Amino acid sequence: MAIGVCVFIYAFANWTYSTDQFHRYKNEVFLVTFLANRDGTLQQYGQTPRPLGEMLRKDFAHIKKVCRVDDRNVVLKYEGNTFHERVRYTDPEFLEMFTFPLKWGTSNSLSDVNNIILSEKMSIKYFGEENPIGQNILMKFDKVKNKVFKITGVAKSFPRARTIGFDFLINFENLQVSDPDYDFQDWNSFVNATLIQVDNPSDLESIEQGMEKYRIIQNEAVKKDWAIAAFAFEPLATLHERSEDIRDDISRSSKDNYASIVFLSIIGIFMLALACFNYINIAIVSVAKRLKEIGIRKSIGATRKIVVVQFLSENIVITFFSLILGLGLGVSVIIPWFEQMWGFNMAFQLMDKNLWLYLSAILLLTGVASGLYPSLYISKFQSIEILKGSVKFGRKNPVTKLLLVFQLILACILITSAVMFTQNSIYLANRSWGYNQREALYISVSDHSDFEKLKVIVAQNPNVMSIAGSSHHLGKSNATTVLHMPDREYEADQLSVDAKYFETMGLHLAAGRVFNNQEGSDKQTVIVNELLVKNMAWSQPIGQQFEIDSSRFVVIGVVKDFHSYSFFIPINPTIFRVADKADFRFLSLKVRPGSTLETYKAIQTQWAVLFPDDPFQGGCQEDVWGNYYEEISIHGKFWRAVAFMALMLAILGLYGLMSLNVAGRVREFSIRKVLGAGLKNIAASITRQYLILFAAALIIGAPASYILLKFVLEYAYTYHMPINYSGVVMAVAILILVLLTTVSLQLRRVLKSNPVDGLKVE
Amino acid sequence: MIELKNIERYYPAGSLKTYVLRYVNAHIAEGEFVSIMGPSGSGKSTLLHILGMLDEPTDGEFWFLGEAVHKFNERRRTEMYREYIGFVFQAYHLIDDLTVYENLETPLIYKKVPSAERKSRIADLLDRFNMVAKKDLFPAQLSGGQQQLVGVARALIGRPKLILADEPTGNLQSQQAKEIMEVFRQLNKEDGVTIVQVTHSEENAKYGNRILHLKDGRVENEELVK
Ligand SMILES: Nc1ncnc2c1ncn2[C@@H]1O[C@H](COP(=O)(O)OP(=O)(O)OP(=O)(O)O)[C@@H](O)[C@H]1O
Ligand SMILES: [Mg+2]
Numbered sequence: 001m002a003i004g005v006c007v008f009i010y011a012f013a014n015w016t017y018s019t020d021q022f023h024r025y026k027n028e029v030f031l032v033t034f035l036a037n038r039d040g041t042l043q044q045y046g047q048t049p050r051p052l053g054e055m056l057r058k059d060f061a062h063i064k065k066v067c068r069v070d071d072r073n074v075v076l077k078y079e080g081n082t083f084h085e086r087v088r089y090t091d092p093e094f095l096e097m098f099t100f101p102l103k104w105g106t107s108n109s110l111s112d113v114n115n116i117i118l119s120e121k122m123s124i125k126y127f128g129e130e131n132p133i134g135q136n137i138l139m140k141f142d143k144v145k146n147k148v149f150k151i152t153g154v155a156k157s158f159p160r161a162r163t164i165g166f167d168f169l170i171n172f173e174n175l176q177v178s179d180p181d182y183d184f185q186d187w188n189s190f191v192n193a194t195l196i197q198v199d200n201p202s203d204l205e206s207i208e209q210g211m212e213k214y215r216i217i218q219n220e221a222v223k224k225d226w227a228i229a230a231f232a233f234e235p236l237a238t239l240h241e242r243s244e245d246i247r248d249d250i251s252r253s254s255k256d257n258y259a260s261i262v263f264l265s266i267i268g269i270f271m272l273a274l275a276c277f278n279y280i281n282i283a284i285v286s287v288a289k290r291l292k293e294i295g296i297r298k299s300i301g302a303t304r305k306i307v308v309v310q311f312l313s314e315n316i317v318i319t320f321f322s323l324i325l326g327l328g329l330g331v332s333v334i335i336p337w338f339e340q341m342w343g344f345n346m347a348f349q350l351m352d353k354n355l356w357l358y359l360s361a362i363l364l365l366t367g368v369a370s371g372l373y374p375s376l377y378i379s380k381f382q383s384i385e386i387l388k389g390s391v392k393f394g395r396k397n398p399v400t401k402l403l404l405v406f407q408l409i410l411a412c413i414l415i416t417s418a419v420m421f422t423q424n425s426i427y428l429a430n431r432s433w434g435y436n437q438r439e440a441l442y443i444s445v446s447d448h449s450d451f452e453k454l455k456v457i458v459a460q461n462p463n464v465m466s467i468a469g470s471s472h473h474l475g476k477s478n479a480t481t482v483l484h485m486p487d488r489e490y491e492a493d494q495l496s497v498d499a500k501y502f503e504t505m506g507l508h509l510a511a512g513r514v515f516n517n518q519e520g521s522d523k524q525t526v527i528v529n530e531l532l533v534k535n536m537a538w539s540q541p542i543g544q545q546f547e548i549d550s551s552r553f554v555v556i557g558v559v560k561d562f563h564s565y566s567f568f569i570p571i572n573p574t575i576f577r578v579a580d581k582a583d584f585r586f587l588s589l590k591v592r593p594g595s596t597l598e599t600y601k602a603i604q605t606q607w608a609v610l611f612p613d614d615p616f617q618g619g620c621q622e623d624v625w626g627n628y629y630e631e632i633s634i635h636g637k638f639w640r641a642v643a644f645m646a647l648m649l650a651i652l653g654l655y656g657l658m659s660l661n662v663a664g665r666v667r668e669f670s671i672r673k674v675l676g677a678g679l680k681n682i683a684a685s686i687t688r689q690y691l692i693l694f695a696a697a698l699i700i701g702a703p704a705s706y707i708l709l710k711f712v713l714e715y716a717y718t719y720h721m722p723i724n725y726s727g728v729v730m731a732v733a734i735l736i737l738v739l740l741t742t743v744s745l746q747l748r749r750v751l752k753s754n755p756v757d758g759l760k761v762e
Numbered sequence: 763m764i765e766l767k768n769i770e771r772y773y774p775a776g777s778l779k780t781y782v783l784r785y786v787n788a789h790i791a792e793g794e795f796v797s798i799m800g801p802s803g804s805g806k807s808t809l810l811h812i813l814g815m816l817d818e819p820t821d822g823e824f825w826f827l828g829e830a831v832h833k834f835n836e837r838r839r840t841e842m843y844r845e846y847i848g849f850v851f852q853a854y855h856l857i858d859d860l861t862v863y864e865n866l867e868t869p870l871i872y873k874k875v876p877s878a879e880r881k882s883r884i885a886d887l888l889d890r891f892n893m894v895a896k897k898d899l900f901p902a903q904l905s906g907g908q909q910q911l912v913g914v915a916r917a918l919i920g921r922p923k924l925i926l927a928d929e930p931t932g933n934l935q936s937q938q939a940k941e942i943m944e945v946f947r948q949l950n951k952e953d954g955v956t957i958v959q960v961t962h963s964e965e966n967a968k969y970g971n972r973i974l975h976l977k978d979g980r981v982e983n984e985e986l987v988k
Contacts, residue, residue: 671855674816676844676872676920678837751836756817759855 023236024099025197028064030204030233032056032194033246037229044232046246048194049187049218053091056196060210062203065093068172069193075140075615076168078126082615085122087139087168089175095153097197098164098236105133105153110171117153117169139170140613141178143446163240163251187221196233204233267642270410272362274646275322276370277403278653279315308375315371316363323363337641373399404657404690405697408735411650412701413708415731418636418643420709420723425636427721429629434562435474436506441589441600442473443607443618450611451584457606458587463595468504469584470497474564475624476586481575484547492532493564493572496579502527502559504590505621512542512557515578522578527557532573553577566628567719588621596620635716647734654690655742662686662746669750670758682750687743694739702728763924763956764790764813769822771808771979782808783819784979792923795950795957797967800976806960807852807928809976813958814849814926815839844873848917850927852960854909856901862912863888863897869920887915890945906933914942918949925949927959931966943969 023029032048053068070089075082088094095107095117103123109115116137123132132151140146149170158165175182183189198204211231219227234242239251377399445451451469458464472478472495481494499517502509510530515522533541544555561571591599600620607616662669669682677685706728713720771783782805790796798806811817812824815831824831826842834842856865863884870880888894891911901909910933917925925946931939947969949955959970967973973985 667855668857668859670816671857672868672872673840674814674843674849675869675916676840677868678840678872681872754817756811759816759851759853 023097025097026237027201027235028199029097029195029197029236031236031239031246031251032196033232033234034228035230035232036227042229044246045228046251047190047192049214049221050183050189050191051185051187052214052218053191053194054184055214056194056207060207062198062200062207063196064199065097065197067091067093067097067195067197068191069094069195070172070175070191072141072175072178074178075613076126077138077140077613078135081126082613083125084615084617085167087170088166089172090166090169091172093197094169097195100158100165101156103154103156104131105151107153109152110169112152113171113173113177114148114150115152115171116149117155117166118151119155119165119167120157122167123154145178147174147177163236187218195236201235208233267414270414271645271649272366274407274410274649274653276366277407278649278656279370280373281400281403281653281657308372311375312368312371315375316367319363319367319370323359327359400657401689401693404653405693405700407650407653408694408697409701409704411646412698412728412731412735413705414639414643414646415734416705416727417709417712418639419730420713420727421639422636423727424713424717424721425629425632428567428632428717428719431567431719434560435508436590437621437624439591439593439596440505440621441591441596441603441618442476442621442624443587443589443603443616444473444476444585445587446585446614448582448584450614451581451587453610454587454607457610458589458603461599461602463592463599463602464589465592466500466504466590468498468500468588469579469581470495470501470586470588471579471583472496473586473588474505474562475621478564478574481548483575490536490546490573492528493574494577495574496577496583498579498581498584501576501588504588506590507562508560510558510560512555514557515576519581522556524551524553525556525578526553527559527576528555529559529571529574530561531571532575533558535573563719566625567717568628570718596622647738650735651738651742654738655745658686658690658742658746659749662750666750666753666758670753670755673755674759679747679751683743683747686746686750687739690739690743694735698732698735702732705731763792763794763827764788765823765825767823767825769809769812769819769824771805771812771817771819781979783812786822786979786981788974788981790956790958792956793950793954794972795946795970796959797970797973798958798960798976799962799964799967799973800982804976805979806976810926810928810958810960813924814847815842816849844869844920846923848920848922848925850910850914850917850925850930852928852932854901854906854913856909856912856916858901861898861900862893862904865901865912866916866919869916873920883919887919891915907935907938910934911938911942914945918945921953922955924956924958927957929960929962931961931963939963939966 031046032052033044033046034048035042035044037043048068050068053066056063057066068089068091071086072089074085074087076085076087090110092108092110095102095110100107102117103120105117107117110117116139118126118132126132126137127135132154135151136148137151138146138148155166176184196207198207208231215228215230234246443454445454455467455469458467474495479494479496481492483490483492497515499515499522501507502514512527514527515525528541536544538544541555541558545552547553559576563569563571564574589599589603597620600618603618604616607618669677669685672682672685706723706725709727710723713723766786766788769783769786770781772779772781774780786809798809800806808817812819815826815834819832822832827846857868860868866884866887867880870883875883884897885894888897891914893908893911893915896904896908901912904912910930914927914930917927927946931942934942943966946957946959950957957970959966961967968987971987973987975982975985
């Protein structure tokens with residue numbers, strides 16, 4: 001079982017490390033990033049100024065290819081299918097630098113501005129299994145601007161292990177079609193990414209030096225707030241490991257996966273260790289049965305070395321069999337279980353030569369680790385002592401005891417973690433978001449006139465209690481802004497909303513007032529959250545002032561802290577400003593309790609009548625966190641599985657050890673029975689030696705689990721349940737139960753046995 | 763005290779039964795001192811084990827002080843061990859992990875004898891058997907004869923009403939054997955303890971008032987010692 005877990009961990013690690021490694025130019029392609037000083041620390045950003053790509057292409061002979069990437073939301077229409085989509089505008093080099101294989105079509109077709117390349121997923125979404133090459137698809141950039149594209153390529157489905165992918169690719173020049181004012185030369189604006197490809201990665205140094213002049217241009221063009229410190233390049237091959245630390249970049253981070261690998265490896269080692277301990281313990285105790293054999297072997301001239309080698313090789317054979325079993329278990333149960341839980345394919349292959357290396361390493365390591373000590377221990381004895389029968393095995397061996405204690409401690413830790421993670425997911429499921437997400441709906445609209453039209457219709461619905469408009473929306477979007485105070489600059493999240501937003505979303509006002517519901521009023525006021533007040537150390541927040549973009553704002557209210565984007569993401573200092581009506585992008589609703597779904601459906605239907613060409617985008621506020629709850633419940637499941645396995649191993653160990661022990665003591669128990677020992681006396685003499693070990697294990701294990709789990713929870717969750725002792729108590733209770741069950745099983749065995757059978761002289 | 767009616771004990775050997783005891787009838791009154799003799803393998807130990815309630819007859823009735831032993835449960839049997847029976851094993855069967863002193867103490871602990879009294883009783887017996895110097899040794903550190911002495915001492919320590927001894931003197935020098943027999947006789951005469959012993963020695967058998975001769979699992983004849 002432990003080996004099965006190891007196989008799984010290998011597969012997972014292998015999968016993570018394989019991220020992006022299928023790209024042919026993984027070592028030659030680099031993401032251009034810049035470093036900038038924000039709030040006193042140097043931050044790396046993945047965006048780049050718009051003109052940089054073109055300049056790099058012109059100025060450096062070393063740079064073979066350059067590719068700019070920018071993304072926009074559009075509506076795509078093919079026959080009856082209309083959806084909101086996110087389209088990637090890129091230079092034609094994109095598919096030369098990222099060598100995604102194509103299923104149909106040609107990858108160099110992007111140089112034509114009228115062509116579009118789809119991912120396989122999107123191809124299926126619009127065209128089913130058909131080959132869509134040559135079909136035309138209509139792209140609506142907004143209400144009036146649209147363009148027909150010809151499909152010239154479909155990419156094969158991407159491996160999940162990649163940092164950058166796409167749904168739709170069109171030529172970068174199309175940015176000017178969607179937005180005629182788009183200025184490619186504006187240093188003040190950014191594209192989502194610029195990538196370069198060089199022939200020789202060592203040229204990078206000279207390029208980096210040459211970047212200095214761009215830095216100067218850039219810093220002249222932008223305001224001081226956004227000044228940058230330097231440019232830097234991130235190689236594609238390792239981008240997935242680094243992207244967690246790069247802000248605003250388009251690549252997906254695999255940091256969580258690395259953390260998981262570390263965690264999983266620790267668990268795997270624990271499991272293997274548990275299994276080895278079991279083996280060592282049982283080997284030592286059960287060897288008593290082979291004493292004669294060893295004695296005889298030694299007396300006929302076997303040296304200690306021969307005995308050791310014999311035992312080790314026997315052990316490796318045993319380990320080999322368990323390895324085969326474990327591999328089977330890993331491949332057929334654990335990996336599919338995990339894949340199904342997280343819904344992806346790790347592309348695990350048995351024919352991987354590294355896997356076999358890894359397994360042989362495990363084989364040797366565990367084989368030797370678990371066999372060495374017992375064999376040395378056994379071979380140490382003199383043959384005369386053995387044959388005389390005066391050697392007593394196992395029971396008194398301190399190593400056996402130590403290992404059992406260790407095992408129990410591990411089991412205690414793992415059970416505690418299972419209990420705590422389960423409790424935590426229950427806790428998070430019930431934790432307040434800081435506002436009323438259950439009775440809120442949101443609909444995104446494309447402009448103000450749509451907003452007004454929709455508002456009129458929606459207001460007629462008797463279930464709707466309050467309607468608000470906003471440019472940003474909780475859980476969906478926000479802006480970032482810099483607050484200027486006399487003594488400092490401070491970055492905060494910004495949400496532009498109207499006066500009714502607070503009531504509609506059920507945000508709690510802690511002090512002051514909300515905006516006036518009057519056109520044009522409160523333009524220069526803000527409402528802040530408690531965290532911002534706390535960070536600013538304002539004793540009297542109302543009336544505090546600061547500047548944003550050179551205009552002065554006054555704080556008029558404070559709202560209680562709320563969670564915008566799930567509990568994984570820390571609450572940020574946030575300000576609310578009055579939104580311009582023209583900028584309304586969201587309409588949010590408060591509905592009568594219990595009518596959320598019904599209202600949602602009704603509005604969806606009305607929308608389809610109102611805007612037949614515009615796909616509906618909206619939902620229940622409760623769903624904006626996506627599969628957050630699913631994810632944390634998977635954590636719970638995972639830990640329960642791990643704890644179950646650890647518990648099984650510990651039970652197996654304890655049970656095995658005890659039954660061997662009791663088996664070795666049948667004679668003693670029979671004598672005791674004849675001397676008048678009752679149930680209690682025998683239970684006591686079985687338990688006594690374990691009781692101390694058990695107590696020791698619990699005394700070390702309980703606090704250790706508590707401290708460790710506290711640390712893990714704090715590390716893994718930004719917000720978690722208040723940590724209490726119930727998890728530890730539960731683990732201790734479970735372990736005590738295990739001990740009692742094991743003892744009572746053994747006790748039954750002893751009591752049922754006939755004393756005479758135990759007193760037979762061999 | 764003891765009433766055996768048609769006691770049988772067999773072991774299944776394939777489809778056949780090998781009888782170790784067959785149609786054993788016996789009556790042992792309280793205060794008797796009975797010796798059992800017979801060739802090796804005749805079933806002496808088996809009979810003694812049945813009398814000591816360590817083993818159960820496959821058939822027949824066993825009455826002890828008017829109670830049906832063949833109907834006893836585990837708990838009642840444990841009480842019997844504690845209160846009435848002291849057993850001396852042919853193979854000594856001391857507890858290896860305990861010292862001589864602790865071995866002697868164990869039955870007293872089970873009998874819930876207070877600690878002070880335990881001490882004095884053990885000191886008495888050790889003295890009587892000249893084993894004071896050996897009290898802190900483990901069984902493995904004793905000779906066979908010494909172990910046997912401890913085994914006998916352990917059977918006596920609980921002051922049982924019935925002592926069952928399986929070749930208690932098999933490993934002892936004749937001098938020591940004689941002393942043990944004297945102890946038995948004294949217990950029997952002065953304290954009225956009932957004693958059943960298995961022995962190969964005619965001489966030791968004569969300490970009893972009656973000898974049962976066992977052969978092939980049957981009581982061949984009974985002999986009264988005058
Ligand atoms: N578990 C068993 N299965 C089969 N036969 C057994 C078993 N236990 C004992 N016997 C047989 O029962 C018979 C009587 O054994 P027992 O120990 O009572 O003999 P004994 O008269 O005490 O001999 P000794 O004088 O050598 O001690 C022997 O023939 C023995 O082989
Ligand atoms: Mg015998």
